[in-house]
Amino acid sequence: MGSPVNRDDIARLATDFYSLLESFKQTPFYHLIFEIFLILTVLWLVCFRKPRPIAKKLTEKEKQELIDEWQPEPLVPPVDTNHPALNVRVLDGIVGKTIEIDGRKSLNFATFNFLNFVGNQRIADKAIQAVQKYGVGSCGPRGFYGTIDIHLELEERLARFFNFEEGIIYSYGFSTIASIIPAYSKRNDILFVDEGIHYAIQKGVEASRSTVKWFRHNDINDLERLLAEQDKHDKKNPKKASTIRRFLIIEGLYMNYGDICPLPRMVELKYKYKYRIFMDESVSFGTIGQTGRGVTEYHNVDRQKIDLISSTLEYSVGSIGGFAVGSSFVIDHQRLSAQGYCFSASLPPLLAAAAIEALNIMDEENSGLFETLMDKSKRLHKKLLDIKGYRVLGEDISPLKHLSLANSLNTIGRLEYIVEFAQTRGITITIARYLNDEHHLPEPSIRLILNVEMTDEELEFLCTVLQEALVKVTA
Amino acid sequence: MKSTNFRMVNKNVEINYDNNNKSKSIDEDDLQCEEFEETPLYAAVLTYISYAILCLFGWLRDFLRQSKIEKKRGAVDPNASLGFVPLYQSYESFYTRNMYTRVRDIFNRPIASVPGPQFELTERISDDYNWTYRYTGKTVSAINLGSYNYLGFAEKTGPCAIDTINGLKSYAIANCSTRSEIGTQRYHIELEQLVAEFLGVESCIAFGMGFATNALNIPVIASKGDLILSDEMNHISLILGMRLSGACYQTFEHNDMNDLEKKLRAAIVHGHSRTNRPWKKIIIVVEGVYSMEGSICRLPQLIELKKKYKAYLYMDEAHSIGAMGKSGRGIVDYFNVNSNDVDILMGTFTKSFGSAGGYIAGKKSLIDHIRVNSHAHTYASSMSAPIVQQIISSLQLLKGPEGQKRINQLADNARYFRRKLVDMGFIIYGNKYSPVVPMLLYMPARVTRFNREMLRRGIAVVTVGFPATKLLEARVRFCLSAAHTRQMLDAALEAIDEVGTDISLRYSTRHKPQRLKDL
Numbered sequence: 001m002g003s004p005v006n007r008d009d010i011a012r013l014a015t016d017f018y019s020l021l022e023s024f025k026q027t028p029f030y031h032l033i034f035e036i037f038l039i040l041t042v043l044w045l046v047c048f049r050k051p052r053p054i055a056k057k058l059t060e061k062e063k064q065e066l067i068d069e070w071q072p073e074p075l076v077p078p079v080d081t082n083h084p085a086l087n088v089r090v091l092d093g094i095v096g097k098t099i100e101i102d103g104r105k106s107l108n109f110a111t112f113n114f115l116n117f118v119g120n121q122r123i124a125d126k127a128i129q130a131v132q133k134y135g136v137g138s139c140g141p142r143g144f145y146g147t148i149d150i151h152l153e154l155e156e157r158l159a160r161f162f163n164f165e166e167g168i169i170y171s172y173g174f175s176t177i178a179s180i181i182p183a184y185s186k187r188n189d190i191l192f193v194d195e196g197i198h199y200a201i202q203k204g205v206e207a208s209r210s211t212v213k214w215f216r217h218n219d220i221n222d223l224e225r226l227l228a229e230q231d232k233h234d235k236k237n238p239k240k241a242s243t244i245r246r247f248l249i250i251e252g253l254y255m256n257y258g259d260i261c262p263l264p265r266m267v268e269l270k271y272k273y274k275y276r277i278f279m280d281e282s283v284s285f286g287t288i289g290q291t292g293r294g295v296t297e298y299h300n301v302d303r304q305k306i307d308l309i310s311s312t313l314e315y316s317v318g319s320i321g322g323f324a325v326g327s328s329f330v331i332d333h334q335r336l337s338a339q340g341y342c343f344s345a346s347l348p349p350l351l352a353a354a355a356i357e358a359l360n361i362m363d364e365e366n367s368g369l370f371e372t373l374m375d376k377s378k379r380l381h382k383k384l385l386d387i388k389g390y391r392v393l394g395e396d397i398s399p400l401k402h403l404s405l406a407n408s409l410n411t412i413g414r415l416e417y418i419v420e421f422a423q424t425r426g427i428t429i430t431i432a433r434y435l436n437d438e439h440h441l442p443e444p445s446i447r448l449i450l451n452v453e454m455t456d457e458e459l460e461f462l463c464t465v466l467q468e469a470l471v472k473v474t475a
Numbered sequence: 476m477k478s479t480n481f482r483m484v485n486k487n488v489e490i491n492y493d494n495n496n497k498s499k500s501i502d503e504d505d506l507q508c509e510e511f512e513e514t515p516l517y518a519a520v521l522t523y524i525s526y527a528i529l530c531l532f533g534w535l536r537d538f539l540r541q542s543k544i545e546k547k548r549g550a551v552d553p554n555a556s557l558g559f560v561p562l563y564q565s566y567e568s569f570y571t572r573n574m575y576t577r578v579r580d581i582f583n584r585p586i587a588s589v590p591g592p593q594f595e596l597t598e599r600i601s602d603d604y605n606w607t608y609r610y611t612g613k614t615v616s617a618i619n620l621g622s623y624n625y626l627g628f629a630e631k632t633g634p635c636a637i638d639t640i641n642g643l644k645s646y647a648i649a650n651c652s653t654r655s656e657i658g659t660q661r662y663h664i665e666l667e668q669l670v671a672e673f674l675g676v677e678s679c680i681a682f683g684m685g686f687a688t689n690a691l692n693i694p695v696i697a698s699k700g701d702l703i704l705s706d707e708m709n710h711i712s713l714i715l716g717m718r719l720s721g722a723c724y725q726t727f728e729h730n731d732m733n734d735l736e737k738k739l740r741a742a743i744v745h746g747h748s749r750t751n752r753p754w755k756k757i758i759i760v761v762e763g764v765y766s767m768e769g770s771i772c773r774l775p776q777l778i779e780l781k782k783k784y785k786a787y788l789y790m791d792e793a794h795s796i797g798a799m800g801k802s803g804r805g806i807v808d809y810f811n812v813n814s815n816d817v818d819i820l821m822g823t824f825t826k827s828f829g830s831a832g833g834y835i836a837g838k839k840s841l842i843d844h845i846r847v848n849s850h851a852h853t854y855a856s857s858m859s860a861p862i863v864q865q866i867i868s869s870l871q872l873l874k875g876p877e878g879q880k881r882i883n884q885l886a887d888n889a890r891y892f893r894r895k896l897v898d899m900g901f902i903i904y905g906n907k908y909s910p911v912v913p914m915l916l917y918m919p920a921r922v923t924r925f926n927r928e929m930l931r932r933g934i935a936v937v938t939v940g941f942p943a944t945k946l947l948e949a950r951v952r953f954c955l956s957a958a959h960t961r962q963m964l965d966a967a968l969e970a971i972d973e974v975g976t977d978i979s980l981r982y983s984t985r986h987k988p989q990r991l992k993d994l
Binding site: 058063066067070071072073075076077078079080081083084085086088089090091092093094095096099108110111112113118119123124127128131132133134135136137138139140142143144145146147148149151152165171172173174175184198199200203206207242243244245246271274276304307314315318319320327328329330332333335336339340343344345347348350351354428430431432433434435 | 550551552553554557558559560561562563571575582583584585586587588589590591594597619621622623624628629630631635636639640643644645646647648649650651652653654655656657658659660661664683684685686687690691696710711712715718719740743744753754755756757784785786787818819823824825826828829830831840841843844845846847848850851852853854855856858859861862865935937
């Protein structure tokens, strides 16, 4: 209990306060204004003024010193002169079923010449006719007089081959899919991508700046998991979800693994989770299916359900360039938005003419080309499996197979020894080359490619040489 | 009304050519003489009004289509009603539906012959305002002022064509493999050696596509932690390459060396804007001849700057190799500087050599590094034999008297054409000596009308508007060729004179408007 406040104290306080007010009345007016101004300034300084950061002001002399001192890195780091890219085998001549290296011929199991169109006389004749009509280069992009009637013909033939509405061609295989993906998928969109895709597709995915969700190679359950997760996320914010486009990026036959994607299930999921499918059929075009129309034919899936199929003219067709086919709604957009199409010179007409003739050959009713190819691939697969000691990756009907040694034996050094040994025996094979910044670097392997015109004896010879090499390398 | 002024850039420069005591060329200032006359105010206002009217009509038509008064044309999404997110933004397709389609016939014109100085266009007619076309089967002959055929190598007869056909017979068309695996042929090595020798550098590497040369190799040279200073008018392939590389990039004003120097100083002094760490290296990216502006990069000043600030220089000579310089060796030859001063020389074979593909040239260490790490070298198919043979043949020709004749003819044609157009009173951008001649049209309707009227008179031209150029600066770009004869140029000038008078295209206030017959 404090001392009681008595009436005297209050009275004293009141008088003090009253005299204070009196003194206020007696001070000059300007003094009051000054005092109020001071109080307001203090209030403002305390409450409202943010602390300004002290700017670093350098003198000219200091700047010049910094400029003089700065040393950049050399333009490029030193490079190992023994790197395989600097020591490649140099060829001379037509790279068909046989190759000539340093004056010696060998059987070619290394180039993507599946249907042996390289060196085909019909195709060469048509290409020569095109040079005699159109010259060599097209001298301009498609928008500015670089469109030649032969391009329009090729686009129409490709669309007809796949039974789609429209086709579009590019002048470089790598740029095809790398330009297509960024044309449709932008920053806010989602891409569901198989981990095992080819580098060119990875670059397209990177250039698009979209959110990327990788799923394990050919693992449909992993894809479903990702889709279900995204679906749950969407239900929380349906308004935002209705502005995000989704795409599934897959390959028909994977170049790095030789296996085929589980397309039917992916198409089912497409209608459940509402994404669009962009399939790259670079390897499967002209190799898989009864009439060479790819994985959609193999799996018996309605091709119209795939939104876009892209492929290359550089493998089975034996020309240069790439293309995409789909409905007009999808393909027409690329004519204004795909950078590799709008801002690049168009395909030289002789290469387009070669591609058209190749398509003519593929379209011929009784050629039996594709059945023969699938048949031989199956036989080769069996023969390779019979050489115990190699791991053979790839479907049995795939003409592209990856060969590697078992487990810890599988090093680039040993594989290079096998390749060199095979070369001395008259077989040309190659190690699949990758850059280190692949998203999912595949195991080292030898990429074996089957040419449809290889005979049974030649396949036997291949296996014999591989067997011998295996013995030498594991000794 | 504000009086228009023009900015004529004319510099007096002292250059030190160390190691190479070449005498300073007499008309040094003349080589860099460029003109970029400012947009007249009335043209700017009318252009904005034109776009506004187009937008209004666009919205009106969209409304009519929505309310089913007008039929919806164009392709329809097969997945539309199934709950898929629309594939295209509605504002993106607004431009396509309402502005681009109306004038689509001036772009993508198919041709049915060699893209030489005169060619045949396939006749196409539209009955429904450019939504669909039908081909009548006839062709229309026209003088070609649109294709990139600077030295006239787009030929179907002659030594180059014969060599190409022989190459095709000896090596077939494709190799179906990559350069780093089993796709390297002897002719690739021969090509690279020839180009390196032609340019006067140690080594060179060639690729099958010019666009891909930039987009896939800049990431090999630049990476995270580097700074790239790029001219604001650089080609989109350079920008894509810069983006994919992961390095930071800043633009400097077009051909403005003072701005570049300021940015260089700021970059070295302050480092990375957020972390203040010093940059690992700085690369300046410019083009030799800018194809939309007609200007030439200021190489002597660039070399001086790059040496002073220890930066590296990347020059894209897509349009200048073969076309510029006394012996066709590009901008390095044009300014008479040492080719080793430019760290990375890039160019394409599409324009002056009548073929396809691109190259990068420089020191052996640089080229070896690119060979090991390039995306194109490791994953893309190697170049086709007839294509390479055409380049080799045209290069051999270029080194001889025939080549010199073509180079002189091109320079002559460029000077003559440009001079006449400028004297007539049209606004022409760019350098006096560049073979690319952009003439300003400004309004979108004039872009279309000019193109159609010229075709009616038998001249095929390339007109570009927004978004390829700035909104106000729609233009027609003439690409001259060594194969154009004086008669062809005169015929073109007459047609331009007529159409220019009809549409009132004589905007220039610096030069008095005159008719061709009065010159």
